[in-house]
Amino acid sequence: MSGWLAIAGLGPGDPRLWTGEVVEALAEATDVVGYIPYVARVPDREGLTKHASDNRVEIDRATHALQLAVNGHRVVVVSSGDPGVFAMAAAVFEAMEAGPDAFRDLEISVLPGITAMLAASAAAGAILGHDFCAINLSDNLKPWELIEKRLRLAVEADFACAFYNPRSKARPEGFGRALDLLKALCEPGRLITFARAVSTPEETLNTVPLAEAVPEMADMRTVVLLGSSLTRRIDRPGRAPIVYTPRSVPV
Numbered sequence: 001m002s003g004w005l006a007i008a009g010l011g012p013g014d015p016r017l018w019t020g021e022v023v024e025a026l027a028e029a030t031d032v033v034g035y036i037p038y039v040a041r042v043p044d045r046e047g048l049t050k051h052a053s054d055n056r057v058e059i060d061r062a063t064h065a066l067q068l069a070v071n072g073h074r075v076v077v078v079s080s081g082d083p084g085v086f087a088m089a090a091a092v093f094e095a096m097e098a099g100p101d102a103f104r105d106l107e108i109s110v111l112p113g114i115t116a117m118l119a120a121s122a123a124a125g126a127i128l129g130h131d132f133c134a135i136n137l138s139d140n141l142k143p144w145e146l147i148e149k150r151l152r153l154a155v156e157a158d159f160a161c162a163f164y165n166p167r168s169k170a171r172p173e174g175f176g177r178a179l180d181l182l183k184a185l186c187e188p189g190r191l192i193t194f195a196r197a198v199s200t201p202e203e204t205l206n207t208v209p210l211a212e213a214v215p216e217m218a219d220m221r222t223v224v225l226l227g228s229s230l231t232r233r234i235d236r237p238g239r240a241p242i243v244y245t246p247r248s249v250p251v
């Protein structure tokens, strides 16, 4: 039997958010490859071999997965959320470009998933209800100056923004600098939502005016949603507030 490779998104946490085609690919797979906590989300079964690796070895992991598929295995590379959003799909194609011709001959597919910002926006209401952009705040693979430039231009264009990878133990300072810049550019009442571990039992949502935001409100399990100047909050007695961005911009 010839091998294939699927790069699949497992969504933000709850397995009920897996798409049907991801469920099918995992049912047919001989091998699952990915970062340790994501591989752990796939149930064990007979005939399925799990290859879990640590963070920051994406190209090695991608090359290993491609080689398994060339050797005839049915391989699913798993990412959290969507595999094309700051995740493994691009890493697999980088490894394909740099690798032997056999990698290019493979049957390969990317199976989308629900990315963190969409799950977080839905949990809060509809923060991404109008134009928005997504920015990865990690400077592991790009210079910090570029992140600052993108933040400035996103605020100038009045996008709502989703910030991935806001803060880690290895990068404790960056998010504080990003917040300082946003506070200098936006009005103090601008709404900002810290959505942590969305769609898991540990989920928390915290919406505050930007002036009250502090770096400690975010960690690596948090996606941060900054509203546009039009984003507003509906308070409801005894219930969580709704945060949403209207569909139109006044002329």
Ligand SMILES: C[S@@+](CC[C@H](N)C(=O)[O-])C[C@H]1O[C@@H](n2cnc3c(N)ncnc32)[C@H](O)[C@@H]1O
Binding pocket: 012, 013, 079, 080, 081, 082, 083, 084, 085, 086, 087, 114, 115, 116, 117, 120, 163, 164, 165, 166, 195, 196, 197, 198, 199, 200, 219, 220, 221, 222, 223, 224
């Ligand atoms: C390497 S990126 C992977 C993004 C993923 N491919 C996606 O589409 O959601 C990891 C970042 O995604 C965000 N993230 C992933 N899952 C999340 C969740 N369940 N709740 C909140 N943020 C999450 C966090 O910002 C985290 O630092």
